[in-house]
Amino acid sequence: MEKKTSQEVWERARRIKMLIMDVDGVLTDGCIILGSKGEELKNFYVQDGQGIDLARRKGLILVLVSGRRSKVVERRAEELKISEVYQGVSLKIEVYHKVLKKYGLKNEEVAYIGDDLGDIPPLRKAGLALAPANGVEGVKGIVHYVTRGPGGKGAVREVIDMILKAKEA
Amino acid sequence: MEKKTSQEVWERARRIKMLIMDVDGVLTDGCIILGSKGEELKNFYVQDGQGIDLARRKGLILVLVSGRRSKVVERRAEELKISEVYQGVSLKIEVYHKVLKKYGLKNEEVAYIGDDLGDIPPLRKAGLALAPANGVEGVKGIVHYVTRGPGGKGAVREVIDMILKAKEA
Amino acid sequence: MEKKTSQEVWERARRIKMLIMDVDGVLTDGCIILGSKGEELKNFYVQDGQGIDLARRKGLILVLVSGRRSKVVERRAEELKISEVYQGVSLKIEVYHKVLKKYGLKNEEVAYIGDDLGDIPPLRKAGLALAPANGVEGVKGIVHYVTRGPGGKGAVREVIDMILKAKEA
Amino acid sequence: MEKKTSQEVWERARRIKMLIMDVDGVLTDGCIILGSKGEELKNFYVQDGQGIDLARRKGLILVLVSGRRSKVVERRAEELKISEVYQGVSLKIEVYHKVLKKYGLKNEEVAYIGDDLGDIPPLRKAGLALAPANGVEGVKGIVHYVTRGPGGKGAVREVIDMILKAKEA
Numbered sequence: 209m210e211k212k213t214s215q216e217v218w219e220r221a222r223r224i225k226m227l228i229m230d231v232d233g234v235l236t237d238g239c240i241i242l243g244s245k246g247e248e249l250k251n252f253y254v255q256d257g258q259g260i261d262l263a264r265r266k267g268l269i270l271v272l273v274s275g276r277r278s279k280v281v282e283r284r285a286e287e288l289k290i291s292e293v294y295q296g297v298s299l300k301i302e303v304y305h306k307v308l309k310k311y312g313l314k315n316e317e318v319a320y321i322g323d324d325l326g327d328i329p330p331l332r333k334a335g336l337a338l339a340p341a342n343g344v345e346g347v348k349g350i351v352h353y354v355t356r357g358p359g360g361k362g363a364v365r366e367v368i369d370m371i372l373k374a375k376e377a
Numbered sequence: 378m379e380k381k382t383s384q385e386v387w388e389r390a391r392r393i394k395m396l397i398m399d400v401d402g403v404l405t406d407g408c409i410i411l412g413s414k415g416e417e418l419k420n421f422y423v424q425d426g427q428g429i430d431l432a433r434r435k436g437l438i439l440v441l442v443s444g445r446r447s448k449v450v451e452r453r454a455e456e457l458k459i460s461e462v463y464q465g466v467s468l469k470i471e472v473y474h475k476v477l478k479k480y481g482l483k484n485e486e487v488a489y490i491g492d493d494l495g496d497i498p499p500l501r502k503a504g505l506a507l508a509p510a511n512g513v514e515g516v517k518g519i520v521h522y523v524t525r526g527p528g529g530k531g532a533v534r535e536v537i538d539m540i541l542k543a544k545e546a
Numbered sequence: 547m548e549k550k551t552s553q554e555v556w557e558r559a560r561r562i563k564m565l566i567m568d569v570d571g572v573l574t575d576g577c578i579i580l581g582s583k584g585e586e587l588k589n590f591y592v593q594d595g596q597g598i599d600l601a602r603r604k605g606l607i608l609v610l611v612s613g614r615r616s617k618v619v620e621r622r623a624e625e626l627k628i629s630e631v632y633q634g635v636s637l638k639i640e641v642y643h644k645v646l647k648k649y650g651l652k653n654e655e656v657a658y659i660g661d662d663l664g665d666i667p668p669l670r671k672a673g674l675a676l677a678p679a680n681g682v683e684g685v686k687g688i689v690h691y692v693t694r695g696p697g698g699k700g701a702v703r704e705v706i707d708m709i710l711k712a713k714e715a
Numbered sequence: 716m717e718k719k720t721s722q723e724v725w726e727r728a729r730r731i732k733m734l735i736m737d738v739d740g741v742l743t744d745g746c747i748i749l750g751s752k753g754e755e756l757k758n759f760y761v762q763d764g765q766g767i768d769l770a771r772r773k774g775l776i777l778v779l780v781s782g783r784r785s786k787v788v789e790r791r792a793e794e795l796k797i798s799e800v801y802q803g804v805s806l807k808i809e810v811y812h813k814v815l816k817k818y819g820l821k822n823e824e825v826a827y828i829g830d831d832l833g834d835i836p837p838l839r840k841a842g843l844a845l846a847p848a849n850g851v852e853g854v855k856g857i858v859h860y861v862t863r864g865p866g867g868k869g870a871v872r873e874v875i876d877m878i879l880k881a882k883e884a
Contacts, residue, residue: 232761238868240759241410244786247754249418252409254401254445255513258493276761279413324765344762344872361407365513416585421578423570423614424682427662448582530576534682585754590747592739592783593851596831617751699745703851 217353220336221374225317227263228304228330229364231274231281231295233323234340237360250280251360259365260288266372269311273303275326301329321367323347323359338367386522389505390543394486396432397473397499398533400443400450400464402492403509406529419449420529428534429457435541438480442472444495470498490536492516492528507536555691558674559712563655565601566642566668567702569612569619569633571661572678575698588618589698597703598626604710607649611641613664639667659705661685661697676705724860727843728881732824734770735811735837736871738781738788738802740830741847744867757787758867766872767795773879776818780810782833808836828874830854830866845874 232238235256241249264270270290274281277296285293294303300322308318316335320327323343328350331337337351340363348354353370355363401407404425410418433439439459443450446465454462463472469491477487485504489496492512497519500506506520509532517523522539524532570576573594579587602608608628612619615634623631632641638660646656654673658665661681666688669675675689678701686692691708693701739745742763748756771777777797781788784803792800801810807829815825823842827834830850835857838844844858847870855861860877862870 238761240761240764240791241748241756242759242787242790243412243750243754243756245754246790247412247414247416247756249410249412249416249756252411254407254409255493255511257409258495262494280411283411283415284409324762325769326765342762410579412581416581416583418579418581418585418587421580423576423578424662424680426578427664431663449580452580452584453578579748581750585750585752587748587750587754587756590749592745592747593831593849595747596833600832618749621749621753622747 217336217370218374218377220316220352221319221371222377223316224268224319224336224371224375226269226271226307226311226313226319227367227371228271228273228307228318228320228334230300230322230324230327231272232276232359233342234321234359235272235284235364237358238323238342239360248278248280250278250284252284253360253362253365255362256360256364257288259368260290263368263372264289266375268368268371269307269313271303271307273297273300273330275300299329300326301333304330304333319367319371321355321364336371386505386539387543387546389485389521390488390540391546392485393437393488393505393540393544395438395440395476395480395482395488396536396540397440397442397476397487397489397503399469399491399493399496400441401445401528402511403490403528404441404453404533406527407492407511408529417447417449419447419453421453422529422531422534424531425529425533426457428537429459432537432541433458435544437537437540438476438482440472440476442466442469444469468498469495470502473499473502488536488540490524490533505540555674555708556712556715558654558690559657559709560715561654562606562657562674562709562713564607564609564645564649564651564657565705565709566609566611566645566656566658566672568638568660568662568665569610570614570697571680572659572697573610573622573702575696576661576680577698586616586618588616588622590622591698591700591703593700594698594702595626597706598628601706601710602627604713606706606709607645607651609641609645611635611638613638637667638664639671642668642671657705657709659693659702674709724843724877725881725884727823727859728826728878729884730823731775731826731843731878731882733776733778733814733818733820733826734874734878735778735780735814735825735827735841737807737829737831737834738779739783739866740849741828741866742779742791742871744865745830745849746867755785755787757785757791759791760867760869760872762869763867763871764795766875767797770875770879771796773882775875775878776814776820778810778814780804780807780837782807806836807833808840811837811840826874826878828862828871843878 271292273294319336320334321338339351340359342358355366440461488505489503490507508520509528511527524535609630611632657674658672659676677689678697680696693704778799826843827841828845846858847866849865862873
């Protein structure tokens with residue numbers, strides 16, 4: 209998959225009806241914060257949340273998919289009113305196929321953002337493949353667009369702003 | 378609204394009697410830290426707190442306004458002795474009008490600092506409209522001044538230092 | 547107080563027998579982390595702790611002074627075996643005079659590191675006055691040396707390494 | 716020990732069968748997060764965890780060694796299925812010798828990554844000596860390779876990727 213020009217990214221963004229997001233390193237900064245009393249915490253970002261809120265109201269279907277499993281992700285998903293949440297997923301491509309089928313969507317109608325090797329199979333399928341600035345090299349090398357901001361600090365907001373602008377243009 | 382020269386910003390700062398502050402991304406770094414045991418945490422900054430303390434003692438009226446709702450904000454407000462705290466606000470412009478009326482102030486006597494789209498209506502009214510370095514483009518493009526430091530790491534202190542200096546000059 | 551050349555800083559460092567440290571923004575990154583369940587957290591840095599451990603073993607007297615009051619500081623002080631801990635201090639200069647008297651030290655034998663306006667009175671007295679990179683301008687302008695690293699990320703380690711090297715030379 | 720060319724680092728990486736990792740400042744960002752209710756937290760990084768998972772499956776022996784002692788490290792080790800965990804270690808060189816003997820390995824088969832002075836003795840022995848970008852100068856000056864990323868934000872992943880690539884080449 210070769211790098212696309214910004215015009216091509218724009219064309220791809222216009223067709224998007226669903227955004228599938230990896231969680232750690234994308235919707236968070238990748239920190240796994242562990243405490244001595246068994247607690248686990250994650251850093252989300254208020255501007256990403258505002259973007260997700262806007263996307264939802266504009267009718268974009270939002271999906272979270274994570275290789276790990278954490279109550280924190282459930283809490284954040286509830287807060288953002290995202291109902292499609294898949295955790296403890298070993299093969300993300302299976303979730304990818306499942307949600308496309310459920311909503312009757314084609315690859316070109318789906319954007320996927322992920323930061324690590326486990327995200328490569330769905331990234332190779334998605335109509336718009338995205339990585340945050342902090343993505344590993346193997347992932348950043350195959351996507352259509354790498355966000356300027358890092359995960360958990362605006363990467364998701366940047367993606368949503370791009371998709372909504374492209375669709376409104 | 379076109380960008381003002383620093384002289385104009387200074388003139389605007391001299392007239393300020395009230396500073397209204399958005400919370401997430403302004404008084405904090407925008408991180409929404411969620412834990413597996415139901416806890417929510419926010420990062421505030423000690424130097425911002427010192428600035429607020431100084432501003433209060435110099436007679437500046439301080440107001441917090443947040444689209445979200447969190448006990449943490451109440452705690453920080455108590456610590457900083459800020460009594461005007463409005464949370465879970467969907468239309469910030471309503472709070473803006475309410476506090477101006479309550480204190481009998483005109484637009485030119487009010488400074489407002491915010492980082493996201495929901496802050497735009499009051500930013501368009503305030504005599505001194507401010508955004509932190511981490512504000513979204515749509516907001517940074519319409520304010521009189523963008524702080525050098527980001528929210529939760531000195532943006533509020535920078536604003537207070539500017540207002541107090543302008544008033545003392 | 548004019549800026550000193552590095553030779554002068556070195557000469558000052560050689561005479562130091564006590565290091566007085568502000569806490570928030572110096573031994574921490576200045577974050578006041580507040581939680582919805584009443585918890586308060588602070589970020590300390592492992593390399594600063596190692597430096598303090600080394601300084602203690604070399605016989606340097608270590609003092610913590612904070613304008614705020616927090617159980618967290620007590621915990622960190624215990625861990626680092628610092629017994630001179632003063633919290634909730636409104637006038638830091640009083641603690642400064644008190645510890646100098648207690649240990650029979652002169653100004654030139656004392657180093658003080660602080661980041662905000664409340665630290666200025668003791669900084670004006672100390673034989674070696676220091677600020678972390680994140681110090682406010684009013685403080686960085688009057689000290690003998692501003693560390694390259696910020697508070698809570700190596701500022702204290704840098705100071706201790708400098709003092710110990712100067713004393714051993 | 717003089718700096719090695721990247722060819723030499725590569726040759727050293729090819730022979731590695733065991734990776735010994737310091738914890739604070741290497742597998743974490745060095746933050747010691749303390750709370751008012753007795754909690755202690757650490758920041759780990761999801762991409763480092765993915766790298767460790769990959770390394771384990773490729774047969775690399777993984778060891779954690781820490782001068783401090785924390786339940787959090789036990790939790791992260793369990794999650795990453797690392798069974799060789801040594802905490803509260805005052806002389807890391809003793810753990811170094813112990814694990815080499817236990818697995819019948821020679822110095823040239825062992826990589827060690829550490830950030831502070833206590834790591835120097837094992838770093839002087841290991842076939843591949845590594846420091847994260849945030850390592851203290853005294854450590855960065857004696858290792859074969861300093862990672863581009865800091866501890867707790869990709870340093871360990873970078874090391875594992877390098878070792879696995881060198882071994883597969």
